[in-house]
Amino acid sequence: xxxxxxxxxxHQPYRLRTYRFFDIGLNHNYFDDYANRNYIxxxxxxxxxxxxxxxxxxxxxxxxxxxISFSLSGVFIDQMLEYAPDVLExxxxxxxxxxVEFLAETYSHSLVSLKDKVEFQDQIRAHSxxxxxxxxYKPKVFRNTELVYSNQIGxxxxxxxxxGVLAEGAKAVLGWRSPNFVYANPICPKxxxxxxxxxxSDDIAFRFSNQMWDQWPLTAEKYVSWFLAHDSKDxxxxxxxxxxxxxxxxxxxxxxxxxxxxxxxxxLKHPKELEFITPSEAIKQLKPISPINVEHPTSWADxxxxxxxxxxxxxxxxxxxxxxxxxxxxxxQQDAEIKKIYRYLQTSDHFYYMSTKxxxxxxxxxxxxxxxxxxxxxxNFRNVLNDFMLYTGFTCDIRHDLERLKKxxxxxxxxxxxxxxxxxxxxxxxxxxxxxxxxxxxxxxxVDKAEKTVTKSKSKKETTKQKDTQKSTQxxxxxxxxxxxxxxxxxxxx
Amino acid sequence: MFGWEFPPHIAGxxxxxxxxxxxxxxxxxxxxxxxxxxxxxxxxxxxxxLHSAEGVDLTEKVVNFGKFYEQMxxxxxxxxxxxxxxxxxxxxxxxxxxxxxxxxxxxxxxRKFRFSGSYGKDxxxxxxxxxxxxxxxxxxxxxDIIHAHDWLTYAAGVAAKRATGKPLVVxxxxxEFDRSGENVNQQVYNIERMGMxxxxxxxxxxxxxxQIVISRYGIPPEKVITVHNAVEADERExxxxxxxxxxxxxxxxGRITYQKGPDYFVQAAVKVLQKDQNVRFVMAGSGDMxxxxxxxxxxxxxxxKFHFTGFLRGPEVTKMFAMSDVYVxxxxxxxxxxxxxxxxxxxxxxxxxxxxxxxxVLKHAIKVDFxxxxxxxxxxxxxxxxxxxxxxxxxxxxxxxxSLKWDNSAAKVIQVYQKALGL
Numbered sequence: 001x002x003x004x005x006x007x008x009x010x011h012q013p014y015r016l017r018t019y020r021f022f023d024i025g026l027n028h029n030y031f032d033d034y035a036n037r038n039y040i041x042x043x044x045x046x047x048x049x050x051x052x053x054x055x056x057x058x059x060x061x062x063x064x065x066x067x068i069s070f071s072l073s074g075v076f077i078d079q080m081l082e083y084a085p086d087v088l089e090x091x092x093x094x095x096x097x098x099x100v101e102f103l104a105e106t107y108s109h110s111l112v113s114l115k116d117k118v119e120f121q122d123q124i125r126a127h128s129x130x131x132x133x134x135x136x137y138k139p140k141v142f143r144n145t146e147l148v149y150s151n152q153i154g155x156x157x158x159x160x161x162x163x164g165v166l167a168e169g170a171k172a173v174l175g176w177r178s179p180n181f182v183y184a185n186p187i188c189p190k191x192x193x194x195x196x197x198x199x200x201s202d203d204i205a206f207r208f209s210n211q212m213w214d215q216w217p218l219t220a221e222k223y224v225s226w227f228l229a230h231d232s233k234d235x236x237x238x239x240x241x242x243x244x245x246x247x248x249x250x251x252x253x254x255x256x257x258x259x260x261x262x263x264x265x266x267x268l269k270h271p272k273e274l275e276f277i278t279p280s281e282a283i284k285q286l287k288p289i290s291p292i293n294v295e296h297p298t299s300w301a302d303x304x305x306x307x308x309x310x311x312x313x314x315x316x317x318x319x320x321x322x323x324x325x326x327x328x329x330x331x332x333q334q335d336a337e338i339k340k341i342y343r344y345l346q347t348s349d350h351f352y353y354m355s356t357k358x359x360x361x362x363x364x365x366x367x368x369x370x371x372x373x374x375x376x377x378x379x380n381f382r383n384v385l386n387d388f389m390l391y392t393g394f395t396c397d398i399r400h401d402l403e404r405l406k407k408x409x410x411x412x413x414x415x416x417x418x419x420x421x422x423x424x425x426x427x428x429x430x431x432x433x434x435x436x437x438x439x440x441x442x443x444x445x446x447v448d449k450a451e452k453t454v455t456k457s458k459s460k461k462e463t464t465k466q467k468d469t470q471k472s473t474q475x476x477x478x479x480x481x482x483x484x485x486x487x488x489x490x491x492x493x494x
Numbered sequence: 495m496f497g498w499e500f501p502p503h504i505a506g507x508x509x510x511x512x513x514x515x516x517x518x519x520x521x522x523x524x525x526x527x528x529x530x531x532x533x534x535x536x537x538x539x540x541x542x543x544l545h546s547a548e549g550v551d552l553t554e555k556v557v558n559f560g561k562f563y564e565q566m567x568x569x570x571x572x573x574x575x576x577x578x579x580x581x582x583x584x585x586x587x588x589x590x591x592x593x594x595x596x597x598x599x600x601x602x603x604x605r606k607f608r609f610s611g612s613y614g615k616d617x618x619x620x621x622x623x624x625x626x627x628x629x630x631x632x633x634x635x636x637x638d639i640i641h642a643h644d645w646l647t648y649a650a651g652v653a654a655k656r657a658t659g660k661p662l663v664v665x666x667x668x669x670e671f672d673r674s675g676e677n678v679n680q681q682v683y684n685i686e687r688m689g690m691x692x693x694x695x696x697x698x699x700x701x702x703x704x705q706i707v708i709s710r711y712g713i714p715p716e717k718v719i720t721v722h723n724a725v726e727a728d729e730r731e732x733x734x735x736x737x738x739x740x741x742x743x744x745x746x747x748g749r750i751t752y753q754k755g756p757d758y759f760v761q762a763a764v765k766v767l768q769k770d771q772n773v774r775f776v777m778a779g780s781g782d783m784x785x786x787x788x789x790x791x792x793x794x795x796x797x798x799k800f801h802f803t804g805f806l807r808g809p810e811v812t813k814m815f816a817m818s819d820v821y822v823x824x825x826x827x828x829x830x831x832x833x834x835x836x837x838x839x840x841x842x843x844x845x846x847x848x849x850x851x852x853x854x855v856l857k858h859a860i861k862v863d864f865x866x867x868x869x870x871x872x873x874x875x876x877x878x879x880x881x882x883x884x885x886x887x888x889x890x891x892x893x894x895x896x897s898l899k900w901d902n903s904a905a906k907v908i909q910v911y912q913k914a915l916g917l
Contacts, residue, residue: 018869020868020869020871020872021769021871021872021875021876021879022765022768022769022868022871022872024769313886314882314885314886314889315882315883315886317882318880318881318882319882356857356858356886356890372861373857373860373861375859375860375873375876375883376860376873378876378880378882378883379860379872379873379875379876379877379880379883382876382879382880383872383876
């Protein structure tokens with residue numbers, strides 16, 4: 001029995017408006033409400049509404065036998081709430097059938113998994129809470145932005161309790177192995193990994209309406225026959241794609257809706273060989289065939305299946321690094337609006353628009369891209385980011401202060417450890433050796449003092465005081481260390 | 495091939511383009527007789543044979559300069575028929591004429607046409623003289639196809655075609671609409687249209703120009719083929735120029751005429767300077783709009799940050815590029831536009847107008863509409879402030895320019911020849 005697992009990614013970014021450098025310092029509206037509304041409305045009419053309607057009909061028709069899963073990004077949900085409550089309702093109606101599973105992802109469809117574990121987990125929690133609030137469903141399986149996955153990312157979400165993760169069935173990772181099994185994460189073997197069958201997924205997502213393709217036109221019957229032709233030992237076929245494929249990337253005229261309409265029927269014609277399954281059922285029912293080692297992050301983009309679409313050139317790296325320099329500063333902010341904007345700015349699409357790959361890699365990168373060139377995208381993003389830094393009061397100085405504070409903290413922690421260690425050594429020696437001169441006591445008192453000042457100085461805000469205390473700590477530690485070491489030598493001598 | 499200039503004696507991009515193209519054609523084994531109004535003797539004739547039209551003896555004697563190379567000959571026609579000429583350039587050219595006059599007359603034997611050497615009311619007369627000489631020359635030479643560059647030589651091309659029945663290809667480097675906006679010179683337009691209509695095939699230097707040829711001259715689209723220009727490989731070591739100004743420098747370099755959009759550059763400068771005083775703008779070149787622009791800059795109160803250099807010659811141009819942090823070409827209408835490529839070769843990031851042919855071939859350049867001063871100012875600011883951007887231009891720009899080879903353009907021209915010859 002082979003399982004068929006269909007998952008649709010639903011995401012639209014908050015696109016930035018054309019933001020000139022003369023707006024910097026004057027204007028803090030970064031997002032192009034008009035364009036964003038238009039995109040959402042257009043895709044709603046072409047895809048979300050008719051496709052949801054169709055799926056609802058199919059689910060009702062094949063009671064309990066046809067199942068699908070969605071991942072709705074937080075930024076998509078926010079836009080849906082703002083511009084398309086009708087779409088939200090149609091998703092809620094699907095959720096009520098209980099045949100639809102919602103997956104977890106980062107709220108802002110960001111690449112933060114590559115940068116900051118704490119924020120990564122925060123974003124997942126925020127997303128999960130939103131899904132629960134709207135759909136009364138707690139996601140059990142995680143999929144990262146653009147299917148970015150590595151062992152470490154898997155482990156990071158395992159900490160949050162996600163026992164299943166979706167990833168790309170990249171050739172570089174699989175080698176000769178088939179994506180049609182469940183695999184395990186080698187660094188937390190309890191976690192299962194579902195790999196996208198990119199051949200079968202892209203047959204729909206990219207090739208469906210391509211008349212040059214030798215398999216055109218693709219019918220549901222033909223497509224399902226490929227499932228059957230696959231190795232009979234295969235356990236699961238993972239068809240993952242953007243939801244916009246239905247009706248937007250592949251227009252209604254291409255027959256994509258008819259294809260989707262007859263797909264369940266064709267699958268269910270073979271009840272002994274095929275059945276639909278959701279990701280959470282898959283990780284419950286199927287056993288991993290072997291670990292799959294993914295040391296370097298993979299994604300579902302382009303031929304390379306790596307991160308180069310978002311972080312492949314200097315522009316992207318620069319914008320990405322500049323953005324995350326603010327992370328700690330933003331963590332300290334109270335203003336919810338600032339935090340929200342910061343998360344919207346993290347959406348991976350902003351970096352995608354800066355890709356120079358589309359010079360050669362063509363159409364996909366241009367899709368929905370509001371910018372004429374990666375250079376415009378970069379300048380625009382940097383202008384916005386510059387203003388955001390001004391607006392929030394983040395300056396180079398603050399960054400340096402933060403870094404210095406961090407360094408001081410780290411150094412102080414080291415000193416504390418060192419002193420604690422020495423203290424324990426001296427105490428041991430004290431017990432062992434015959435009590436000697438008073439100096440041991442004084443030094444330990446000093447150590448205590450040093451520790452106190454250190455803990456005091458941990459209260460962050462007073463930087464100037466910090467400097468002083470740092471000095472005094474260092475002095476104290478120097479003194480005490482020199483004394484205790486001397487003591488140690490003395491003891492040894494004895 | 496009929497042209498009007500050949501390096502090193504050039505007034506604009508056309509001579510450079512002809513030179514590159516002939517070298518590319520020679521690389522593919524095409525033999526070329528190149529006819530120009532005047533031969534100075536110091537041209538690079540390795541690939542071609544230059545012919546002076548002035549030297550053409552109508553009593554059937556070909557001038558021998560002692561420099562007949564195998565693949566190309568070069569003919570001279572003594573006329574200063576250069577369509578876009580700055581006042582300075584013009585006086586220099588005319589000055590050179592005088593200097594060369596004696597040498598030339600000594601070399602030339604037999605009866606010949608004297609070309610007036612003045613650019614003005616006699617121009618049309620000279621164009622038709624050039625055509626008469628061309629017809630005579632065409633009967634003397636052995637060739638397969640006629641290739642004429644820009645309107646001054648179209649009459650010659652057509653005359654040669656009528657004299658010999660050989661196919662004619664006309665090459666559009668610029669149209670009257672690029673030079674004069676909407677106030678076209680009807681006579682020039684008529685000659686252009688006649689040339690294009692009589693030609694078997696028309697080559698345009700960009701799709702931008704092709705569109706003009708089709709819509710404004712009514713030439714059937716299937717007859718017009720785009721062959722983009724390229725750049726001559728440049729192996730010279732770029733001299734490292736040490737900047738003596740602390741500010742960043744943004745440069746405009748070109749003729750200061752309506753077509754080149756200098757006023758948009760000024761407007762963008764105003765916008766940038768409102769935000770950032772740490773920039774200087776340089777306008778290099780001369781032209782009929784120069785005085786108006788100077789006046790404009792003064793009245794806007796930005797003259798302390800806006801500089802004029804006048805017309806720059808070869809090494810000065812190199813130096814100017816070496817000093818620049820950004821190069822802007824805001825042309826209103828630019829059939830191709832080779833100078834951004836030269837800037838990129840000097841590792842200078844470029845902003846070019848979408849209304850230029852070069853925008854069709856360049857990827858690593860910022861493209862803006864010439865009228866979109868906000869976008870232009872924003873791009874200037876971005877290039878000056880975001881280091882990653884200039885870094886990426888340095889990484890990609892130069893190699894992109896180096897990949898635009900004349901060999902490739904020449905190969906396309908050969909395809910056009912073959913089509914014209916019905917091969």
